Amino acid sequence: MKKKLIKFKVNGDEYEIAVYPWKTLNEVLRKDLNLTGTKLGCGTGDCGACTVLLNVRSTKSFKGSPQPIFGQLINS
Ligand code: FES
Numbered sequence: 001m002k003k004k005l006i007k008f009k010v011n012g013d014e015y016e017i018a019v020y021p022w023k024t025l026n027e028v029l030r031k032d033l034n035l036t037g038t039k040l041g042c043g044t045g046d047c048g049a050c051t052v053l054l055n056v057r058s059t060k061s062f063k064g065s066p067q068p069i070f071g072q073l074i075n076s
Contacts, residue, residue: 006066010035010074019066026050026061028069029076038076052076 003018010033019028029038029052041049043062050062053075 006070008069008072008074011076021065023066024062024064025052025059025066025069025074028066029061029074035076 001020001022004021005016005018006028007014007016009015010029015033017028017032019032023032026038026040029035030040038052038061039049040062041047043050045060045063048060050060051058052061053059054069055073
């Protein structure tokens with residue numbers, strides 16, 4: 001599967017990286033950007049450890065493709 005280019009801002013810094021679409025936002029933040037302040041806990045949506053702010057809305061980063069974050073603002 002081909003990587004997709006995504007561009008977004010995290011904590012005020014702009015990033016443009018190519019990621020596999022099957023990665024989660026949590027994996028992109030922690031592994032690709034080395035922003036380990038974002039945690040991973042239960043992986044089921046119960047604990048809230050992976051929560052980030054996506055355009056000021058609380059979002060669980062452990063699930064879903066990172067592609068919808070294209071052009072979004074994230075605070076971890
Ligand atoms: S890891 Fe528990 S809600 Fe995200």
